[in-house]
Amino acid sequence: MxxxxxxxxxxxxxxxxxxxxxxxxxxxxxxxxxxxxxxxxxxxxxxxxxxxxxxxxxxxxxxxxxxxxxxxxxxxxxxxRRAGLSDKEAAISLSYRALVERNLEEIMGYERWMEHWYETRDKILGDIPALMRPVLAYWLIYRPTSAKYWHTEISRITPEERQRNLESHVRALAAIIPKAGYIMGKATPTRIDATIFGFLTSLIRSPELSPKMIAEVDKYPHIFEYRNRLASEFWPQRKLVN
CATH class of the missing domain: 3.40.30.10 (Glutaredoxin)
Structure with missing residues (x-):
């Protein structure tokens, strides 16, 4: 267990x-x-x-x-290993993971924690008592997160540059997601399917916290169709989204 x-x-x-x-x-x-x-x-x-x-x-x-x-x-x-990825396929899968976890995750995180701080704070940190939440969230979450985004430079570029980055990275994501089957074209899902599923599920669970990214992803209907297909296949007993 x-x-x-x-x-x-x-x-x-x-x-x-x-x-x-x-x-x-x-x-x-x-x-x-x-x-x-x-x-x-x-x-x-x-x-x-x-x-x-x-x-x-x-x-x-x-x-x-x-x-x-x-x-x-x-x-x-x-x-x-179960899917039989070659070394080259494993390297490609690793680069896809970087696209999601290094780039798209940062873009979504910035939109949530910087541009929609209050909404994200109150939803994600809702278990913290309301009177304590603003102070604790500011010192434990906002300040270190703000510093992180300064060091990665996403907070230093203009909103227009962030939007262009968003568009190009979502376009890349759309290019690797198939309209049927799994990312690497195997008979079974691989680790990159889990990575992309995790990201898309987080995004679709709280669309109000990342409206720009939601709007961009919605331009490619097969992205969320892929996510929902996996959810229905592997968790048929769960609520599809919320």
Whole structure:
């Protein structure tokens, strides 16, 4: 039994976090049925963030580290190995992952946490008492997040430049998502399917927090069709979106 800790209380719903949904997908795509879902407080999370798992009584943080631990213990088989990816295909998959986790995730995060700070704060951090939330969120989330975006330079460019970046990266995402089947063209999903599914599920769960990105993704209907197809295939018992 693997216990997956996340923000969402209801096991019949997906989560607002890209990486929680990604780890959920990695485990589920790998055929792991014995997943117990628990919600928890971020203050008790290792590294101060979700997701993390409990495996054989050991707490393991980070989606990649958690999945690797499940592979090493023989609980699941690596999706890429099972699908038979060649070294070249694995390298291509890794570059796709960078597109999502380095670029698109940052663009979405900036729109949420900087441009729609109050809405994001109150939705994502809603478990913090209302009187304490503004102060704690400012010092623990806003200041370090703002500094991060300054160092990565996304906050230094103009809104027009950010919009062009958004358009070009979503266009690239649309180019790699198929209208049928999985990203790498194999008979089974691979790790990049889990990565992209996690990102798109986070996006579609809270469209009001990322209206610019939603508007851009909606120009390519097959993107969310792909996400919904995976959700229906692997989680038929869950609510499709919310």
């Amino acid at each position: 693997v216990t997956l800790y996340r923000f969402q209380h209801d096991p019949m719903r997906f989560c607002d976090s890209t990486y929680v949904n990604k780890l959920d997908a990695l485990l589920t795509f790998s055929g792991l049925d014995a997943i117990k879902y628990e919600s928890g407080k971020m203050s008790k999370a290792p590294r101060g963030k979700f997701p993390f798992i409990e495996l054989d009584g050991v707490i393991i943080p980070d989606s990649e580290l958690a999945y690797r631990s499940c592979i090493d213990k023989g609980i699941v088989e690596c999706l890429d």
